Amino acid sequence: MTDATEHNSGMPKALGHIRVLDLSRVLAGPWCSQNLADLGADVIKIERPGCGDDTRAWGPPYARDAAGVDTSEAAYYLAANRGKRSVTVDIASAEGQALLRELVRHCDVVLENYKVGQLKRYGLDYDSLKAIKPDLVYCSVTGFGQDGPYAHRAGYDFLIQGMGGLMSVTGERDDLPGGGPQKVGVALTDLMTGMYATIAVMAALTHRDRTGSGQYIDMALLDVQVAMLANVGSNYLNSGKPPKRWGNAHPNIVPYQTFACSDGYIIVATGNDGQYQKFVEAGGRPELAGDPRFATNPLRVQHRDTLVPLLAAMVLTRSRDHWIAELEAVGVPCGPINDVGEVYQDPQVLARGLVVELPHPSAGTVKLVRNPMRLSATPALADLAPPLLGQHTEEVLGQLLGHSATDVAALRAKGVL
Template sequence: MSPLPLSGVKILDLTRVLAGPLSTQMLGDLGADVIKIERPGAGDDARSFGPPYLKDLQGRQVNMNSFYLCANRNKRSVTVNIADPDGQTIIRELAAHCDVFIENYKVGDLKRYGLDYDSIRLVNPDIIYCSVTGFGQSGPYAPRPGYDAIFQAMGGLMSATGHMDGEPGAGPMKVGPSIVDYMTGMNCSIAVLAALYHRKVNGGPGQHIDICLLDTVIASLSHYAQVYLLNGTKPARRGTWGNGGMPAGVFRCADGELMLVVGNDAQFARTCAVLGKPELTTDPRFARNNDRIVNGKELMAICAAVFLKNKVSYWLEKLEKVGVPSGPVNDFEQVFTDPHVQHRGLQVTIDDPYEQPLSLIRNPLSFSETPVKDYRCPPQLGEHTSDILSTMLAYDSGKIAKLKQSGAI
């Protein structure tokens, strides 16, 4: 089996919470050696973001909860106090041995400690230094802190999400998971990989990468934002309605809900046949997709009345036979017991530090020659401190003991 794609790449990870750690986890899955720097005693802020927590063999909670576990596998944890001069020295010495430095501190914070890009490139001119922030390295909002929900609001995502105007509960709505963090993590990974390629293949220099959540969420709005840029129209909230084809949305059935998306006229004709409404195909209100979009409320009401007459499984079987895209609205239990999801292996089980089975979500990338198979448990706080300081920096046991005693590590 070939080595993983990023084997040999060393990453110094000074990120916390979610966007940055998701990126470094992705890079670690792909074979990079990720050295996660955490605060002595407390660690990554995510460790304190509430239950459920992993438990030891005596049933006691340990400082690894679901928030931390989802974003920190395949890393090594080193505790370093970056406010301590000795801690700053450790970071600079580690950076000299690394290919990539990723951090998500507020703009200007690391400069106070001599750990900003200009300082780090003095010890490693080839370093790829990636800064992940809320608002970017420049601009009037650059110094501001922020979390995922703030950017869903400020970036326009919430304005386009939620029940339609006039319906109960109408108004802006946050997407459930921290989706902007996840997308920012992907952008961070893409940027780091591009910079590594540029350095190795094109002979380019090290560089500073500026990734932020606000840029990411605005870019993610794609055709929604393009509508506004095209003609100044603010896209309306559509609830569970789909985008483009019609009918498209969640329909309540006799025992649950299904999602239907009819993308073209041929699919519409087949849908009408399944629903026992072939006359809709010749109705001038619904003859073409543009007509169906204009008269969407009428069409959706007609379809909704029919779907109520039978079970989800009945309709899905009928729609699948005629090739109309549809699917059940699953909760998490239904997701992970779905036979296709199980076939794809989205849930992986590993042994945690307490020799108990721990389930994680597998990396979604599938390679024919370099498959991701190594899933190491997210590290305990400071689990690898002594090992890394002794092997990478050649610190002896006496020096490591003094650093621990002084609080630098």
């Protein structure tokens, strides 16, 4: 256990005793470390001098200052880096490597997403660092893992969505207009890898606290993508038949899809026969409930190509708001398809306070999405905006390692910082 300090809010922190040395960049690793920071860990983000995390340049859009002028902080970077302290270090230099080894002595966790074997050249791999700190938890995030024939390949979310089967079940049916593979609109595999890495790190810390032993965590995007196929993967393993794309429909439930209304779209998700009956009765088509072809979900799945056009014609006669009000009144799950602007105006989103505004050194304030983990005693709280590049270099090296301002200035003059 280290002497990690709690954040400034004064609230109790689940991970207030944990310090993380974050050598990761882009999304999967930073998503993990942002979770840890939200839960109270002191996350020290190591960045390249001069340019920093790749996502700092992934704009526009950028955060804007009070005058509406773009800052240098890309919105993409802001999404995954709140709650951290930024320190610039050139890890290719011997002095930079020495600094990181000093920092490891004060940290509980190292998180990195370099190519397999790359950090070994710098003496920053797990075997080298556990010699310095035997109870270290060290998490590596790569595209394909530390072994296997693809281990040395670079892995990107889009690529893994394709290789890992997600795109084979995402997109419109091949026999319909617009059919074909489609990626998910956010980097879902990166995000899920960050979530799995968060769980793995906390499990390893619990093990360390019980036994005194650290360990190595090997997280791979491809492994995560295969695992998160969930019921789709299970369907294949138990049938031998590769699942196909269903667009906005469901392979096992009918009706469970989008429908066009007179002025927009809704989702109708009937999870049982009773909900289906209430749906068609609300639409003035009770005979569709009594039709023996559609009496049960297995029969509706069997006859979907006959039933769905009938339902589509029924829904098209009325407005979106009318359908939502009617179906909510009789307990049929339904809802609108919101664009992102509508999401942030949704009454439930507003009531849950999912947007948080934090003070920022160059933008004045930045708006971020609140962490969805709700803990009653140790809440996940965002109290530090994503840092400017190198914002905390002097603070961390001085307070944590005892380096003087003169020492830091000399390292900066050499290009180490």
